[in-house]
Amino acid sequence: NGSEIDARDRERIFSLGFSRKQNGRGMGLHISNEALEKIGYKLSLDEPRDGSTVTFKISMVEE
Numbered sequence: 001n002g003s004e005i006d007a008r009d010r011e012r013i014f015s016l017g018f019s020r021k022q023n024g025r026g027m028g029l030h031i032s033n034e035a036l037e038k039i040g041y042k043l044s045l046d047e048p049r050d051g052s053t054v055t056f057k058i059s060m061v062e063e
Contacts, residue, residue, distance in 0.1 A: 005045070013045055 005013060012018045014033045019026035033043040046053045 010045055014043060 009018070009020065014029050015026070016030040017026040018030070029043065036042060
């Protein structure tokens, strides 16, 4: 969990190079999302409440 993310930043949160940190590189969420998409999953940003949470969900299929 982290601080609240501004509405305009929410659209760019997974973009390469986007960071709100002074010395941030903006690679972490982008690389994580790209890697998950390659295996069929996706990161999502939950709606703001008391801060923000980035989550990923994996659906399991029963055989």
